[in-house]
Amino acid sequence: MAEQRHRVVVVGAGFGGLFATKALRNAPVDITLINSTSHHLFQPLLYQVATGILSEGEIAPPIREVLKRQKNVSVLLGTVTAIDAEARTVAVAAPGITYTVGYDTLIVAAGASQSYFGNDNFAEHAPGMKSIDDALELRGRIFGAFELAELETDPAAIERWLTFVVVGAGPTGVEMAGQIAELAHRHLPGQYRNINPRQARIILIDALPTVLSTFGNHLSTQALRQLHRLGVEVELGTKVVDVDETGIEVETNGGRRRIESMTKMWAAGVAAPALARQIAEATGAKTDRAGRIEVNPDCTVPGHPEIFAVGDMMALDQLPGVAQVAIQSGRHAAGQIKRRLAGEPAGQPFEYHDKGSLATISRFHAVASVGRLHFAGLLGWLLWLVVHLLYLVGFKNRVTAVMHWFVSFIGRGRSERVATFQQVYARRAMREYQHKLP
Structure with a gap:
């Protein structure tokens, strides 16, 4: 045997x-x-x-x-x-x-x-970004917001649909806010008759006093400037205290207030x-x-x-x-x-070699921290492009990713705009399924 x-x-x-x-x-x-x-x-x-x-x-x-x-x-x-x-x-x-x-x-x-910091009920109205299910749900909510705003006649309702709130100013939140801003200000204008996508508000919220806090003061400042150029409203030192279907409650040193928004995303905490x-x-x-x-x-x-x-x-x-x-x-x-x-001595401690941090703000603009070197703008974006291509698994995926990046960054299109009701409303079904697991 x-x-x-x-x-x-x-x-x-x-x-x-x-x-x-x-x-x-x-x-x-x-x-x-x-x-x-x-x-x-x-x-x-x-x-x-x-x-x-x-x-x-x-x-x-x-x-x-x-x-x-x-x-x-x-x-x-x-x-x-x-x-x-x-x-x-x-x-x-x-x-x-x-x-x-x-x-x-x-x-x-x-x-x-x-992590919703003990407020797991926020997840229903502000999906996170940890799985394909999350991303597809958010795609449905983002593109669906513009479609439903097109149907409204009440200015307050239109504003509520065209207000996008991203919670968390780390890499994921900054990248998300930047891309929604480009979507609203560059890709979608001219495609709607009753609304102007350029009037969309993109609000980035974080309880910390800086964006991309782990990147250092210089790159954090560069990222903040680029977000402002994109039209993103950045609210720092702002704590989220409640989230519901039609808005979000925040608290600052000046007190508590409400932001009316139908589309919220959670990128704060793991x-x-x-x-x-x-x-x-x-x-x-x-x-x-x-x-x-x-x-x-x-x-x-x-x-x-x-x-x-x-x-x-x-x-x-x-x-x-x-x-x-x-x-x-x-x-x-x-x-x-x-x-x-192999019978060799083991137990050697793990030694981490930091290869740097990257975050893209918009097309042709990213920040990169590699050791003592710091890059922002086009050079940072090119470094981001190379690194992400290297770590994408599979030759086919690299080729198609480059093609879609070309369409989105050089042109004005978005290759994947399909959004379904199933994507938007599947979270409830998923939650019911998870409750049935042992």
Whole structure:
């Protein structure tokens, strides 16, 4: 009877899980990759799906296609709902079925979820930006707002439909606000008879005193100036206290006021998924304020060297929740597994190499921080273009993305403007489905 090979279970097919799996391509292991969707998601470009630049397929290739040449991996659809650290098994739920998978080593890379800071009821009226479902819903709401404004005769109703509020002035919020502004001021004018899209208000709100606060004062100031040039109203030091169907309540030093708006987007705050808490309870590990697992320097869970938590799941050295941390920590976990199987010393601490931060404000204008170098404007945008092309998975996706960028940035079109009622109203059905999961 042939000896069973070392079993590695990878939870999550984001950057951390996918790159960990690829790094184990030639290792003497059998990998089971479990993901809640059948696709890998290039999350930094979700806002371009929401604003009609790219299709969802260009940033979300099928996992099976990405890994079709890697013979030591099996891909399973499902959401991990529980872990038994003693028996070394994970329980998984998929539509209509539950199952259990055993492991010798577990890599947990389930990413992060949107945080509403204890106000989860905000999600119904202000969708986040963490999944294809979110992006498609927002696309339907954004383009639908212009269509419904065209039907109105009441000036107050038209203004309410043409007011877009983005909460959170980090990279996602800034990119989203910039693209909605370009949509309203550059792409849509001339296509409506009863409204002028240029009269749309795009409001960017953040409780912090700066936009892109992690980029430094110089780039933050450059980004703010460009947002103002685009016509974005930036309200800093402003806290959201309530969100409902027709507006948003904010609080500043000057008091509380209401912004009437039918279309709100939430890009403020992230939290670890429920799986992090389940693993902490199963292993006795601690979590930080965001719910991330406090790991050892080598990314293992304390007391359980067979469990690695990587990317947004781990709390280590105050590392940011960015793609590069996920990629590098996933590769590190894979390297540790290979060293153990080869009988080599393991336990080396994870060393993060910061390759910089990028955020695009508008066409031909982005900010980039790479070490001590800071770029803004066209040079930053070209760097953003190259980096995102490099990390898009698949040659076909790169080619079609370039074509759509050409249409949107050089021309005045948006290649993906299809918006359906299903996209807009599916959140309720999704919420009902999630309640039925074990």
